[in-house]
Amino acid sequence: MNNKDFYLEIKHVCKQTGARYGILHTPHGDVEVPMFMPVGTLATVKYLSPDELKELKAGVILSNTYHLWLRPGEDVVANAGGLQNFMKYDGPMLTDSGGFQVFSLSKNRKIEEEGVTFKSHLDGSKLFLSPEKSIDIQNKLGADIIMSLDECAPYPCDYEYMKNSVERTLRWARRGKDAHKNDKQALFGIVQGGEYPDLRKLCAEELVKMDFPGYSIGGTSVGETKEVLYKMLDYTLPYLPKDKPRYLMGVGSYDAILEGVARGVDMFDCVLPTRIARHGALMTSEGRLNIRDKKNEYDLRVIDENCDCYTCKNGYSRSYLRHLYKCDEGYGKRLLSIHNLRFLVKLMEEVRQAIKEDRFGDFKDEFFEKYGLNTTNPRGF
């Protein structure tokens, strides 16, 4: 990895919290952190154009190695010159390792030292993913940021299982690093260890010894409570280097993002804003709005008058959006997805501003108060 192509420039650390503001430099441009990354599972953020992603200031787009491996196949993407050229998004991109989907979507999986054998969720065909294979696929996909293959252990998970799993994840991280061929792609190590402090510490420290250009926190979004999630962060972040980006995988609820930022996380991703949008649930400055509700039938107000997204800016009414939703129209899914993504991206803009002004602690408290969130009773999306 060439440090000129990819590095985190920390510009400010909040005096109230551990939150950091910085610029992440990548081969496809600079992005500010902390940031939220929209998910484009199959090389498309569902219904949206790259122009729309740019307009809502999406920054990094995440795409899924497992899904692209199955369809259209990494060679098809490589043939187009990589993900960015394939989908015509010229900003930075990130691919995951495929590990999460292997453990959440596939059937009949068998984990061995060499890798994991499992059945495709699409057609049941037998597949094999190893650390080297994951890297090979990701090299072909060509995203700016790629991930080591890890075992995303079940939750809850007993200590002995988790210990063995972490040790294997570390061996896999080393193998992936050795296999990594493209020095324009930043390979992140993934910290596992579940809710066991010593295993998180072990995993983090051993990965740091391998000197990755960034670190992910994995084994999250597996069914744990928010309290457990925050403990996982507390057990992990102190052992990660301050000058490298830190990515909390698959987390996109307000409360978890803000708690992550407060602890020094730089990057977040989640399918949540787009998935709930397609189901008619909208993030607004007044809280959650369910567009399908009968009360919206004649409501000519936009989703959120404080929002600057395409949907709100162009005056699309709740009445029209409800109609599109109820008729299952693709343009409705498009307008609602744009809104939710912009809402979360804008929240991150406000987060960064608060960090720069050393008031992120106050910002977080006010946000939790306004939205009725608290650590034991989170009501975020």
Next chain:
Amino acid sequence: MNNKDFYLEIKHVCKQTGARYGILHTPHGDVEVPMFMPVGTLATVKYLSPDELKELKAGVILSNTYHLWLRPGEDVVANAGGLQNFMKYDGPMLTDSGGFQVFSLSKNRKIEEEGVTFKSHLDGSKLFLSPEKSIDIQNKLGADIIMSLDECAPYPCDYEYMKNSVERTLRWARRGKDAHKNDKQALFGIVQGGEYPDLRKLCAEELVKMDFPGYSIGGTSVGETKEVLYKMLDYTLPYLPKDKPRYLMGVGSYDAILEGVARGVDMFDCVLPTRIARHGALMTSEGRLNIRDKKNEYDLRVIDENCDCYTCKNGYSRSYLRHLYKCDEGYGKRLLSIHNLRFLVKLMEEVRQAIKEDRFGDFKDEFFEKYGLNTTNPRGF
């Protein structure tokens, strides 16, 4: 109807054919004819934004009275100030009468002098549509151009049935005209009569006596061959006034459009370009392209290098579009719909240019030759 708000200005009649070039003036702007009108069934051209419709120079958008009556209901649209404001399209719009859908989609219909009773295709509920009700709904929807309720008789249809049907359609046209309240909306009469020359003539002449601001040719796209369709045009067009717009309903194949233009038709609409796009069939200057075909898997060419649509202009490859199609991604349907609509709109631009240059007859012959179309064996879409 105020003639200042809505009128056809014929600028040129082709010396080779009966094709006319003109400007149709409407309360929402001027459009050139002959033109193709994209269909936005439920107040949305599926997947597309009004901005995209403008960019591909869509002109008039058609929306369906029957569908909007059922969902969201005409009062919801009226509450937003009419269709244009509801869906945020600021160009001209047209609504049909609901008649075609009543006869093609609904069940258990019973036609009486007063109107037609039938069951909703959505939930089987009992509904009643009369000429007055159709106009009332269309007044609330507020499109620039609206249609009389007609009976779209079955095809084939015996003479006696058709004669009675035409006479009822004429009485319904009169009732609709009397019920029409909004002088900013141009109400068209619809010529029926099937394949019977005297009934087409009768219907046209009687409607012309009622002095509508425009005339539609109905009872088409009901399963007739192209030869029969062209006969229907030949039996109708001579009896329509030269200074009023003529609209051939529901026809969108290349050959039928060009044959219609040659006979002096000004307006066409069809769901065809968007519907086939969603099913992966693309109109190109080289003929039909099925994006799903395996041969496109690694093909980095755009759909049509002679096309100036968003999809082609931005370099989206057949390889990527095939991937989106196979994954049933909404962004694929969006990109493919844009292409087909632009292809047809651009064809109409070329048609108008050929008319202005008195070479539309040659243009049509060359087009038929190039695409392997002929009257007895049409291979158009």
